[in-house]
Amino acid sequence: MEGNHFAKTAYLSKFILRLDRMRISIWVLSLTFFTLIVPSAFKEMYSSQQERDAMAQTMANPAMTAMTGPADLSNYTLGVMTAHQMLLMTAAVAGLMSILLVARHTRADEEDGRLELLRSLPVGRLSYLNAALLVVTAACVGLALLNGIGLYSLGIESMDLEGSLLYGAALGATGLFFAGVTAVFAQLSESSRGAIGYSIAVLLISYLFRAITDVSSDALSWISPLGWVTKAEVYDDNNWWPIVLMIAASIVLYAAANYLNAIRDLGRGFLASKPGKKHASPFLQSPIGLALRLQKTGIISWAIGMYVLGASYGSVLGDLESFFSQNEMLKQLLQQEEGITMVEQFLPMLMIVISLLATIPPLMAMNKLRGEEKKERIVHLLSRSVSRTELLGAYFIISVMNGFVMISLAALGLWSAGTAVVEGGLSFAMIFGAALSYFPAMLVMIGLAVFLIGFLPKFTGFIWMYVLYSFIVLYLGGLFQFSDWIGRISPFGHVPQAPIEEFSIIPLLLLCLVAGVLAAAGFIGFNKRDIEH
Amino acid sequence: MSLLKVTNLTKKFGKFTALDGVNLELDKGEVLGFIGPNGAGKSTTIRVLLGILKSTGGEVKVFNKDAWQDAVDIHKRVAYVPGDVNLWPNLTGGEVIDLFIKLNGTVNKAKREELIGKFDLDPSKKCRAYSKGNRQKVALVAAFSSDADLFILDEPTSGLDPLMEKVFQECVMDVKRQGKSVLLSSHILSEVEKLCDRVSIIRQGKIIESGTLSELRHLTRTQMLVDTMRPITGLNEMQGIHKIEESKQGVTFQVDTMQIDEVIKHISQFGITRLESAPPTLEDLFMRHYEGAKDTGGVR
Ligand SMILES: Nc1ncnc2c1ncn2[C@@H]1O[C@H](COP(=O)(O)OP(=O)(O)O)[C@@H](O)[C@H]1O
Ligand SMILES: [Mg+2]
DSSP, X not given: OTTOTTTTHHHHHHHHHXXXXXXXXXXXXXXXXXXXXXXXXXXXXXXXXXXXXXXXXXXXXXXXXXHHOOOOGGGOOHHHHHIIIIIHHHHHHHHHHHHHHHHIIIIIHHHTTHHHHHHTSSOOTTHHHHHHHHHHHHHHHHXXXXXXXXXXXXXXXTOOHHHHHHHHHHHHHHHHHHHHHHHXXXXXXXXXXXXXXXXXXXXXXXXXXXXXXXXXOGGGGGGSHHHHHHHTOTTTTOOOHHHHHHHHHHHHHHHHHHHHHHTSOTTOOSBOOOOOXXXXXXXXXXXXXXXHHHHHHHHHHHHHHHHHHHHHHHHTGGGHHHHHHTOHHHHHHSOOOTTOOHHHHHHHHHHHHHHHHHHHHHHHHHHHHHHHHHTTOHHHHHTTTOOHHHHHHHHHXXXXXXXXXXXXXXXXXXHHHXXXXXXXXXXXXXXXXXXXXXXXXXXXXXXXXXXXXXXXXXXXXXXXXXXXXXXXXXXSHHHHTOOXXXXXXXXXGGSOOTTTSOOOSHHHHHHHHHHHHHHHHHHHHHHHSOOOO | OEEEEEEEEEEEETTEEEEEEEEEEEEXXXXXXXXXXXXXXXXXXXXXXXXXXXXXXEEEEETTEETTTTHHHHHTTEEEEOSSOOOOTTSXXXXXXXXXXXXXXXXXXXHHHHHHHHTTOOTTSBGGGOOHHHHHHHHHHHHHHSOOSEEEEXXXXXXXXXXXXXXXXXXXXXXXXXXXXXXXXXXXXXXXXXHOSEEEEEXXXXXXXXXXXXXXXXXXXXXXXXXXXXXXXXXTTSTTEEEEEEOSSOEEEEEEGGGHHHHHHHHHTTOEEXXXXXXXXXXXXXXXXXXXXXXXXXXX
């Protein structure tokens, strides 16, 4: 039956397309939507070349280059600006789309036995892989065309047809490349989690390698496939070679995946999945150890994210003066005071955003307990010699420490990047103090989460609405001129905005008290109620 | 002395009464079968015993302590296997077993290894890769490795294959021999029949029957097939005889276990050439209760 390896590929791709039509549409349309709203927003916000040049100035530092890649800052048109700030990130997301779509229909289907079923039918041994690749390739082409034509149709002067098509092509080609990467790892790894994990690792390493080399040695960043995206210099020099390179690399990867698939048995891989531990480490053998272990990956990812967030805010502090003097909207957001530097004025608004974002991981850590309850896993602990107080206490302690670590890391990131770009440096104590003054407000949120777990377990999700409310009224409050009491419904509205406002410890102590009462009530409630699912 | 005593236990979920005056008793060294169809309230009762649910009324004592107030104390001597074993997908079976054993208090490494071998479990696999049966094995290994005095097992074999069910039965026999007590909920009657000293039958939140197997057998009927040299007369007039049917092999009928002696005496007058009897099974018992007072008969 040689030569019949591809039998029914077309039919299978129609099948996959049918299965995933919603999923693919959502990915492609939301990526396109995201691409198309940004230039219009930029056009509103930076309508004159002067404003755009001011923006270009704030981008001219290593931290920003590491984040978004290089660009011709002397020719910062709306097009260049959009490509500089958006293309790389969007391309990385397009890569993620490909990774998830390909893994779904290669190793995941194989792992779950669906492929075995299909292979027992008269289809070729390589048909399903190629059907999956065909569908993802079509999705990438669709993504490229929609974005390219969409951007051009915005009718922005600096966004010509060639540049727009190149923009789309860069997105699509990145998608193709990572589809190829995933197809290869789906052959190598024995589990779909492995295939996704390795592929995302390649994506992240590409990004980080590009970040480092873009700052240190531009030529070396040709090694990273994500480096190629910025080398296209969309809307500037419109360089098509990196795209050709990406498509060529994708073809090689597709071929490699086919070859590896052809020489292996169904269900097997080349990287044997390593057997897990047969014994638990002493660390795992307690409720708090278990809770930490379950959240390990999430906590580490958030910790890195918070540091990066802080650092990226910090990196723009250097050019604040020029930036804000030209942007009316942002000026309105800030509270104007005499005798205080721009950085100091900017700080409270940054801190509100940072502290609200830093509140998310500790709340997730707290609500994890309710998740464990719903999945009927805490029964294993409570039916052994673990008390409810001990169990809730473990999650509470983790949540509180989590919050402290997150806001501290964000402050550290802000300070370390900020002190590098601001003339005369920044005071660590000032930054850290400003960040920590939000910690009591975070505690109130955590306390409320404990209260809900204790008394209203069905409504633990309510806390997210409160976070959202706080974000809207406090971040955008200045813009909309809300009256004071609306902000004060949120604990974050009670934090003195040092260094603008005079610092006072009283409201912070009161917040701690409220947090303590809420948490204590939650413990009582949790000890009194049924464990449900 | 009873290890476990449930008196008049009621449990309501909102307006729905899941348990309505449940009474249970379990003595030291005893295996109690807790039987009922799905939704009868077995798991709910067990969860109240474990202090996971709070009773609406009645008294629940384990080791003479209150199941709700003294839960942690009680649990130091209890091993529990839930009906649906949900585990953490990213931990391995071995890690989960160690965690469970550690939380139970005593650590018996040799026993753990022996049971992992007996149940043919691969402890290096992540729980996400385990089938329902394998997840149950994890919970069973952890339970039987512990040094508990009371084993509470909620339909523990629903995912096991017959071979593993046998291993499970050996484990129960083993702990029984050591003088420990077992509460075994099930709707698999053959399993309960083999293992249990006493059974309690629950239906729609009420205990409808309780006692030793021989006590309960008084409530059941024996199925008989008799062939005699001379045609049997007068069967119809006897007490405790049901469902008389003529067939090629002879006469079949059901007889109340209490009346067997008299019936045998009667038919022996006709010169028995063939006599077959099927022992009363819990199945019969089950049927009779589930189908209400209605006489269905003719089970087999
Ligand atoms: N948390 C709950 N809320 C409402 N009803 C419940 C809850 N748990 C159990 N029930 C109901 O109680 C009855 C008994 O359930 P259960 O004890 O699980 O039965 P069994 O274990 O005997 O199959 C069922 O009708 C079930 O639907
Ligand atoms: Mg049940």
